[in-house]
Amino acid sequence: MDSDVSPNTVLWLSFAVSFMFGAIAQKTHFCTMGAVSDIVNMRDWGRMRMWLLAIGVAILGSAALHAAGLIDLGKSIYRTPNFTWLSYIVGGLTFGIGMVLASGCGSKTLIRIGTGNLKSVVVFLVLGLVAYMTMRGFLGYFRVNVLEKVALTLPAGQDLPALLTAAGMAPQTAFLLAVIAIGGGLTAFSLLKRDFWTVDNLLGGLGVGLAVVAAWYVSGHLGYVAEHPETLEEAFLATNSGRMESLTFVAPQAYALELLMLWSDTSRKLTIGIASVLGVIAGSACWALITRSFRWEGFASVEDTASHLIGAALMGFGGVIAMGCTVGQGISGFSTLAVGSIITFLAIVAGAAAMLKFQYWRLMREA
Numbered sequence: 001m002d003s004d005v006s007p008n009t010v011l012w013l014s015f016a017v018s019f020m021f022g023a024i025a026q027k028t029h030f031c032t033m034g035a036v037s038d039i040v041n042m043r044d045w046g047r048m049r050m051w052l053l054a055i056g057v058a059i060l061g062s063a064a065l066h067a068a069g070l071i072d073l074g075k076s077i078y079r080t081p082n083f084t085w086l087s088y089i090v091g092g093l094t095f096g097i098g099m100v101l102a103s104g105c106g107s108k109t110l111i112r113i114g115t116g117n118l119k120s121v122v123v124f125l126v127l128g129l130v131a132y133m134t135m136r137g138f139l140g141y142f143r144v145n146v147l148e149k150v151a152l153t154l155p156a157g158q159d160l161p162a163l164l165t166a167a168g169m170a171p172q173t174a175f176l177l178a179v180i181a182i183g184g185g186l187t188a189f190s191l192l193k194r195d196f197w198t199v200d201n202l203l204g205g206l207g208v209g210l211a212v213v214a215a216w217y218v219s220g221h222l223g224y225v226a227e228h229p230e231t232l233e234e235a236f237l238a239t240n241s242g243r244m245e246s247l248t249f250v251a252p253q254a255y256a257l258e259l260l261m262l263w264s265d266t267s268r269k270l271t272i273g274i275a276s277v278l279g280v281i282a283g284s285a286c287w288a289l290i291t292r293s294f295r296w297e298g299f300a301s302v303e304d305t306a307s308h309l310i311g312a313a314l315m316g317f318g319g320v321i322a323m324g325c326t327v328g329q330g331i332s333g334f335s336t337l338a339v340g341s342i343i344t345f346l347a348i349v350a351g352a353a354a355m356l357k358f359q360y361w362r363l364m365r366e367a
Contacts, residue, residue, distance in 0.1 A: 007237045010223040011275045014238075017218060018276035021211040021247060022283025025111050027291075028204030030054075032326035033099045033108060036352040041360070046196065050205045051330070053190035055345075057209025058335035059183030062216055063175070071220030075236075075244045077323060078338035079157045084323075085343065086150040087143070091322025092329075092344040095250075096351020098314025100359070101307045102127075105326040106249035106315060110277060114284025116296045119304075123312040124253055130316030131254035143321055160337040178337050212246050212331050219272055220244035240271045246335070248328025250319030252277045322347070 024030065028050070035047035065071045073079060099105040102123050104112060109127065112120035133139045156162040160182070164174035190196060190205060223237040224244070239245050240255055252273030262268050288294040299305045319325045322344045324333050330348060333341030 005222045005237070007223075010218060010237045010272065011270055013218045013222065014215065014272040014275040015279040015282075017211055017214045018247065018279030019283035019286070021107075021208060021276075022111055022114060022280035022285075023287045024203060024207035024211070024283075025107065025280075026115065026284040026287045028200040028207070030204040030208055031104060031108050032330065032348075033104050033352060036096075036349055037100075037356055040353050040356045045193075046201060049190040049193060049196050050201050050208075051326075052186045053201075053205025054208040054212070055331050055334050056183050056185070056187030056190065057206055058212040058331050059179060059337065060187065061210060061213030062335040063179040063183065065213065065217055065221070067175070071216055071224075071244065073159070073216075073244075073336045074157060075220065076246075076333075076336055077241055077243050078329075078333040078336045078341050079159045079162070081154050081157055083152040083154050083158045083340060084148050084150070085152065085340070087147045087321050087323070088329075088340045088343040089347050090147060091318045091320070092347025093351035093354075094314050094318030095322060095325060096318075096348040096353075097355045098311040098316075098318055099326070099348075100352050100355040101311025102315060103308065103311070106253065106319060107247075107280060107325070107327045109312075110249060110253075110280040111284040114281045114286075115288040116294045118296065118298045119308055122299075122305075123308055123315075125257070126309055126312035127250065127316040127319075128253040128257040130313045131250050131320050132258060132316075134317050134320040135251065135254060139317060147321060158339045160339065163339070182337060208327075208331065212327075212335055215246040215272075215276070215332070216244065216335070219246065223272070238270070238272050238275075240273050245272050246332035247276055248273065248324050248332055249277065249280070250316065250325045250328060254316070254320075 030050060031047060032051055035051045038044040038047050062073060066073045102109070106127065109120045109123045113124060134143055156166045160178040161171070161175040164178060165171045219236055219239060225235045225237060227233065228235040236242065236244050240251065255271060256274045256277050259268050259270065259274060285294070299308070322329055324341070324344065326348055329341045329344040334345055
């Protein structure tokens with residue numbers, strides 16, 4: 001798994017993967033908040049099946065890379081023995097509520113920036129600022145000393161194969177069972193509905209899922225160094241976490257702002273996360289320009305502004321608390337079969353659904 005690839009090559013490949021993610025998501029209207037909204041408001045599962053297909057493909061693809069020895073999913077942040085269940089629940093619920101108020105999640109914010117949405121630029125700035133405060137500022141004190149204190153230690157790891165192995169199942173059997181049951185099950189659930197078989201639905205689900213797999217390969221295989229010449233320890237090139245990384249869009253927005261603010265500090269470097277943020281914006285903008293769908297858009301009212309500001313703050317806080325967003329935990333983390341990622345995914349959906357129902361109740365009350 002050693003690599004002679006340079007950090008710049010890893011960064012450019014990460015940019016290319018996220019560029020394709022941004023273009024595909026813009027073209028297919030891939031939107032996790034929209035997926036929940038369609039179910040709550042119209043009982044339409046089309047975009048949810050697209051999201052679930054992306055998760056299923058990501059699980060199957062990531063498992064194939066892991067089984068082939070090209071990556072080690074245990075070296076991601078998602079499979080850690082520290083099972084901070086309260087953080088997953090609180091962070092997921094908070095993020096889900098926030099993404100409804102802000103008209104989309106972290107990835108959708110970047111996609112909309114690429115299409116000329118000035119509201120999303122404001123969301124990006126606030127989300128990144130609050131995320132940074134939650135990682136290293138005064139909100140970090142609450143995160144570390146309150147939420148993360150409530151945790152379980154799972155020595156073998158928190159992923160489903162490890163838990164099945166701890167229960168007495170053979171490791172290879174546990175791995176195959178979890179991958180086929182979850183990854184295969186989600187893929188089958190999406191594809192067995194014939195109405196789902198449209199170009200956009202298939203491209204969105206397959207394309208986003210494969211983008212996550214490609215990002216794992218770039219970071220976990222091409223960017224892996226068994227013995228770094230400076231530290232003499234294993235390392236993953238151009239990462240913020242020091243671990244193998246795939247697509248995620250909350251902390252990277254904070255790191256992007258940090259790099260811009262501390263540009264003259266030579267210790268600050270361009271990372272995979274920052275390259276991914278830039279790639280999504282560029283990919284979305286490219287598709288918007290090609291299809292002539294680029295439009296400038298601003299806030300409609302004071303209430304619209306306040307809603308987006310509050311939503312952005314909740315996403316910045318919740319995304320860090322939960323260690324990821326609808327893509328970071330909902331697809332990348334889910335692809336490792338980490339229980340924390342599955343809990344976060346469910347909490348995000350629950351938070352978003354609750355806020356959507358509240359908005360509908362409020363609308364009916366005013367009417």
